[in-house]
Amino acid sequence: MNQEKEQFKNNLKKVAAEQGSRQAISYEDLFNPRFMQKNTSFVSIDVFVKELGAKSFPDIDYLDKKIVDQFVKKETKFNSWEEMQQRAINEYMTSLF
Incomplete structure (x- = not known):
């Protein structure tokens, strides 16, 4: 198991080095439709955001944490x-390997 963790760590370092100055990963890539449909009652992150009551994904940070956590749990x-x-x-990082 430790060898697997070490290999995973090395792979992450390699990806980070290869990414270099690339743009950050978008929230649409992290919360892709497959992830959302598998783990939530929503077809997309955009629908999730709207149902949560946020105007956009970044606006989630301005909502009350307890309300967001309750929504996520439900x-x-x-x-x-x-x-x-x-x-x-x-899941995103694992998909890179």
């Missing part, structure tokens, strides 16, 4: 917005 497989974001990042 409408997704996750217990919090943080957990949902982390899973999206993990």
